[in-house]
Amino acid sequence: MTAPSALSTDEARSRLHELTVIDVRTPGEYAGGHVPGALNIPLDRIERALPDIRGAADRGDVLVVCASGARSANACRILAEHGVDTATLSGGTGAWAADGHDLDRPQGAAPTVWGMERQVRFTAGTVVLLGLLLGLLVHPAFQLLSAAIAAGLVFSALTNTCGMAVLLGKLPHNRPRGADLDRTLEALRNG
Incomplete structure (x- = not known):
């Protein structure tokens, strides 16, 4: 197409x-x-x-x-x-x-404080950092969080979609009023 x-x-x-x-x-x-x-x-x-x-x-x-x-x-x-x-x-x-x-x-x-792209970058970065820190301090298995986010970002780039943005879009601060469709x-x- x-x-x-x-x-x-x-x-x-x-x-x-x-x-x-x-x-x-x-x-x-x-x-x-x-x-x-x-x-x-x-x-x-x-x-x-x-x-x-x-x-x-x-x-x-x-x-x-x-x-x-x-x-x-x-x-x-x-x-x-x-x-x-x-x-x-x-x-x-x-x-x-x-x-x-x-x-x-x-x-x-x-005005929205942060746009969706910025929210996605912040969330992805936070989860990657958390996975690395917990992997070092608690148990190496927590590093899988970082790997999952990395895989999601690659998938997002390849498909030009963003599952994290869809999820974040459902949070209350991203829906200050319901879309009156x-x-x-x-x-x-x-x-």
């Missing part, structure tokens, strides 16, 4: 009024700042939203966004497998903000 088409931040900004923008990050990440007008449909719920996304694609172009572009590329592939043509934002919201474009935040939402889908239907 071919890679999804990508829009630069400047292209997306100039076409924002004519795009349906779907942010596939966790609700916590979305609350921390998103492309203006973006609707939050987390990646793990994209197939449930498929009929409404298809309807939006029938009415115009759909842009899928995440933090860096990896999750949105995965979402675009899933949607393409179901016959829905979409594009992704090159570099995601990180590139959007770096290029000086404003991010919207829901009313009263505090029904309300989001209603907004998507009404264009």
